[in-house]
Amino acid sequence: MSNLLIKCMAVLTMTGEDGIIHRGEIAIRGGEICHVGASGSTPGDFKADRILDCPGMVAMPGLVNCHTHAAMTMLRGYADDMPLMQWLKEKIWPMEDHLTAEDIYQGTLLSCAEMIKGGTTTFVDMYFEMEQVARAVEESGLRAVLSRGMAGFGPNAEKAMRENIELVEKWNGRAGGRITVRFGPHAPYTCPPDYLKRVIEEAKRLGVGIHIHLAETLDEINEISEKYDKSPIRLMEETGLFELPVLAAHCVHVDDKDIEILARRKVGIAHNPQSNMKLASGIAPVSRMLEAGATVGLGTDGASSNNNLDLLEEVRTAAFLQKLSTGDASVLPAYQVLSMATAGGAKALGLEEQIGCIKPGYKADMILFDMHKPHLYPLYDIYAQIAYAALSSDVATVIIDGQIVMENRRILTLDEEAVMQAAGRSAKALVERKNASQKNK
Amino acid sequence: MSNLLIKCMAVLTMTGEDGIIHRGEIAIRGGEICHVGASGSTPGDFKADRILDCPGMVAMPGLVNCHTHAAMTMLRGYADDMPLMQWLKEKIWPMEDHLTAEDIYQGTLLSCAEMIKGGTTTFVDMYFEMEQVARAVEESGLRAVLSRGMAGFGPNAEKAMRENIELVEKWNGRAGGRITVRFGPHAPYTCPPDYLKRVIEEAKRLGVGIHIHLAETLDEINEISEKYDKSPIRLMEETGLFELPVLAAHCVHVDDKDIEILARRKVGIAHNPQSNMKLASGIAPVSRMLEAGATVGLGTDGASSNNNLDLLEEVRTAAFLQKLSTGDASVLPAYQVLSMATAGGAKALGLEEQIGCIKPGYKADMILFDMHKPHLYPLYDIYAQIAYAALSSDVATVIIDGQIVMENRRILTLDEEAVMQAAGRSAKALVERKNASQKNK
Numbered sequence: 001m002s003n004l005l006i007k008c009m010a011v012l013t014m015t016g017e018d019g020i021i022h023r024g025e026i027a028i029r030g031g032e033i034c035h036v037g038a039s040g041s042t043p044g045d046f047k048a049d050r051i052l053d054c055p056g057m058v059a060m061p062g063l064v065n066c067h068t069h070a071a072m073t074m075l076r077g078y079a080d081d082m083p084l085m086q087w088l089k090e091k092i093w094p095m096e097d098h099l100t101a102e103d104i105y106q107g108t109l110l111s112c113a114e115m116i117k118g119g120t121t122t123f124v125d126m127y128f129e130m131e132q133v134a135r136a137v138e139e140s141g142l143r144a145v146l147s148r149g150m151a152g153f154g155p156n157a158e159k160a161m162r163e164n165i166e167l168v169e170k171w172n173g174r175a176g177g178r179i180t181v182r183f184g185p186h187a188p189y190t191c192p193p194d195y196l197k198r199v200i201e202e203a204k205r206l207g208v209g210i211h212i213h214l215a216e217t218l219d220e221i222n223e224i225s226e227k228y229d230k231s232p233i234r235l236m237e238e239t240g241l242f243e244l245p246v247l248a249a250h251c252v253h254v255d256d257k258d259i260e261i262l263a264r265r266k267v268g269i270a271h272n273p274q275s276n277m278k279l280a281s282g283i284a285p286v287s288r289m290l291e292a293g294a295t296v297g298l299g300t301d302g303a304s305s306n307n308n309l310d311l312l313e314e315v316r317t318a319a320f321l322q323k324l325s326t327g328d329a330s331v332l333p334a335y336q337v338l339s340m341a342t343a344g345g346a347k348a349l350g351l352e353e354q355i356g357c358i359k360p361g362y363k364a365d366m367i368l369f370d371m372h373k374p375h376l377y378p379l380y381d382i383y384a385q386i387a388y389a390a391l392s393s394d395v396a397t398v399i400i401d402g403q404i405v406m407e408n409r410r411i412l413t414l415d416e417e418a419v420m421q422a423a424g425r426s427a428k429a430l431v432e433r434k435n436a437s438q439k440n441k
Numbered sequence: 442m443s444n445l446l447i448k449c450m451a452v453l454t455m456t457g458e459d460g461i462i463h464r465g466e467i468a469i470r471g472g473e474i475c476h477v478g479a480s481g482s483t484p485g486d487f488k489a490d491r492i493l494d495c496p497g498m499v500a501m502p503g504l505v506n507c508h509t510h511a512a513m514t515m516l517r518g519y520a521d522d523m524p525l526m527q528w529l530k531e532k533i534w535p536m537e538d539h540l541t542a543e544d545i546y547q548g549t550l551l552s553c554a555e556m557i558k559g560g561t562t563t564f565v566d567m568y569f570e571m572e573q574v575a576r577a578v579e580e581s582g583l584r585a586v587l588s589r590g591m592a593g594f595g596p597n598a599e600k601a602m603r604e605n606i607e608l609v610e611k612w613n614g615r616a617g618g619r620i621t622v623r624f625g626p627h628a629p630y631t632c633p634p635d636y637l638k639r640v641i642e643e644a645k646r647l648g649v650g651i652h653i654h655l656a657e658t659l660d661e662i663n664e665i666s667e668k669y670d671k672s673p674i675r676l677m678e679e680t681g682l683f684e685l686p687v688l689a690a691h692c693v694h695v696d697d698k699d700i701e702i703l704a705r706r707k708v709g710i711a712h713n714p715q716s717n718m719k720l721a722s723g724i725a726p727v728s729r730m731l732e733a734g735a736t737v738g739l740g741t742d743g744a745s746s747n748n749n750l751d752l753l754e755e756v757r758t759a760a761f762l763q764k765l766s767t768g769d770a771s772v773l774p775a776y777q778v779l780s781m782a783t784a785g786g787a788k789a790l791g792l793e794e795q796i797g798c799i800k801p802g803y804k805a806d807m808i809l810f811d812m813h814k815p816h817l818y819p820l821y822d823i824y825a826q827i828a829y830a831a832l833s834s835d836v837a838t839v840i841i842d843g844q845i846v847m848e849n850r851r852i853l854t855l856d857e858e859a860v861m862q863a864a865g866r867s868a869k870a871l872v873e874r875k876n877a878s879q880k881n882k
């Protein structure tokens with residue numbers, strides 16, 4: 001790993017709204033940031049092996065995608081515009097039954113390529129065949145928090161538990177520390193309290209956290225309320241889940257008491273505005289959550305309910321959706337929503353002392369926006385420009401753990417062409433297998 | 442103008458959901474489409490001067506941006522995250538007072554560059570110094586519907602009327618027919634009925650249509666209701682506005698009776714979902730409007746309330762917002778929302794027999810999407826891929842009126858670099874003028 005010096009138009013440190021360094025530079029040594037300051041401020045004893053001189057670019061921490069199912073890019077656009085349960089039962093689940101380990105590997109590689117090109121440096125995944133996901137993460141150079149999605153009933157409950165334990169044992173802390181593993185109990189309505197208690201026990205034993213879907217739809221609220229006479233959040237509180245570090249995806253349907261619990265128990269919330277809109281799930285009360293002191297990051301969810309993994313779109317949508325739903329154009333301003341996509345996301349994953357900011361001692365995870373585009377002129381306010389006007393395709397260069405993973409839009413860790421071709425072939429074979437099995441029925 | 446033959450992966454004709462021609466080709470002669478069909482189907486007597494062979498691209502009609510204030514890119518990101526009236530009074534209007542004709546020209550050129558790069562081939566504008574806007578449109582090669590924004594009271598009421606009349610006389614039908622002019626009475630709350638009646642008279646005399654803001658905010662509804670005891674739509678109906686071809690921007694706050702009027706009077710509705718979200722205006726009931734037979738196109742509104750002119754973002758946001766607001770994930774599916782951005786927009790402008798579809802006899806306004814990107818793999822459904830996963834930066838090539846305006850992301854009609862630099866300089870001088878005038882107060 002070489003010593004890197006980045007010189008750019010501005011550094012958004014994301015350590016505070018005034019943390020903009022115009023004509024700034026960042027020195028990176030051994031995967032870590034060792035200096036951030038104005039042009040020329042890097043100590044003389046820092047010997048750069050390489051200088052990235054980017055006078056037309058803005059550096060900021062890499063984006064953190066707090067919730068996705070990466071391999072589902074394999075089903076991108078396979079079925080859309082359908083009511084949730086019909087979509088799952090008739091389309092998504094039958095296709096998932098035919099996904100092979102190889103499909104999951106190829107689908108995740110494709111997602112990694114897409115996320116790198118969109119400026120995401122860390123993502124949180126929940127799926128199956130997670131060994132394949134870990135392989136793809138290791139190759140791509142991304143940072144990731146991985147969990148095996150577990151349903152607590154049916155024939156796969158024990159298998160999933162075993163696989164998540166193995167995933168922790170084999171992959172937690174691997175890929176030079178870029179991979180963290182959590183347990184992935186799917187949701188309160190698929191994991192009964194007894195099963196969850198066993199998950200909690202195992203997670204405590206292994207010293208890892210939890211990634212779960214919580215309070216996504218009204219159907220879930222109704223089902224949990226009928227069964228347990230309480231909200232999903234309160235059920236999880238009683239089950240003891242929040243004694244562990246928890247990342248809860250969605251939290252769309254939550255009341256003030258739920259929000260108080262989420263804030264007090266320091267639960268990380270992954271807000272997925274486009275998925276919640278596309279599936280007609282609802283609007284998470286993000287501005288109330290933030291007011292209550294809760295930690296909120298942003299996620300894309302899987303590509304079949306989005307249909308891309310573009311976190312910058314989520315930034316814009318999150319801000320606009322809160323303005324709309326509160327009737328107040330001043331809520332969730334540009335800096336705050338960009339903070340959710342970086343420092344906030346890092347905190348939601350319990351990685352706030354490692355990533356999400358550009359400051360000495362932090363991991364060198366950062367992106368460079370090329371501001372030399374018609375839609376980014378003129379430039380009055382960098383936060384507003386990136387939050388409200390920029391496209392993910394304006395990200396020119398991506399650095400993760402000190403490694404240049406993309407430079408001037410070219411991915412250096414993966415063969416982008418081969419990844420696309422392989423994903424296309426996998427998808428074709430997948431459809432053929434599914435069609436053949438239908439004929440056999 | 443040369444004869445062009447385009448060969449591509451697929452042609453989305455947008456003449457109907459089944460109007461996909463896989464491995465298609467389009468022949469263009471003299472600015473018009475003369476043939477569309479499968480590969481090899483072009484009649485032998487068509488002599489192409491140039492063949493665009495694009496096996497990895499999808500052709501579709503150019504996007505129609507039904508409502509913007511192009512020169513407001515000059516204020517992009519100048520003020521955000523504020524309540525509407527405070528934002529207008531303290532920030533936008535004081536800056537607009539200092540805009541010169543040159544600023545408007547440069548800001549519009551910048552917008553034209555941005556729109557071309559995002560796949561927009563026709564836009565609808567309302568602003569002042571419209572002569573400058575017309576010049577920029579003529580140079581850029583875009584198609585546009587222009588109107589002078591008119592407030593019906595205050596010292597500028599007569600000046601605005603006179604300027605709109607001159608704009609019609611001088612520019613309607615100009616730029617090889619690419620420019621159409623309408624009258625631009627700003628809104629019911631800024632244009633009293635007597636003034637509107639004079640506008641209607643002039644528009645009838647000159648044989649042109651109207652472009653107006655209607656039912657954008659609840660404040661407007663309350664103000665009009667207090668003054669006239671009816672909704673803005675009903676007030677316009679009574680004033681006789683709908684006897685003319687009308688393009689009404691927003692229509693956020695409308696009831697069933699309003700929708701019935703809009704549909705019956707064939708008013709074109711410009712839906713601006715991101716602006717309506719960012720300004721916390723509300724959600725237009727687009728799916729009910731479409732059910733009632735109304736004509737709806739999409740717009741970005743000005744860059745200061747968006748903050749870009751990216752119509753493909755509006756496509757995605759429009760679809761997701763209707764799913765969310767109706768609670769039904771099946772409403773406004775991919776084809777329908779893409780149709781709003783093309784054929785629907787054309788109809789909203791009364792240009793449905795000239796643009797919005799790829800078919801013989803229509804103007805050759807079309808765009809080519811480069812599908813060879815990680816976020817566009819694998820490919821199951823082209824409509825869903827473009828509506829829900831593509832970025833405006835995936836548009837590789839843009840043809841307007843038979844002219845190749847952008848090829849492989851390079852604009853051929855404008856010097857993009859010079860346009861950006863000039864816009865940057867104009868913005869800097871604008872801020873200096875404004876600051877100087879504040880000191881003098």
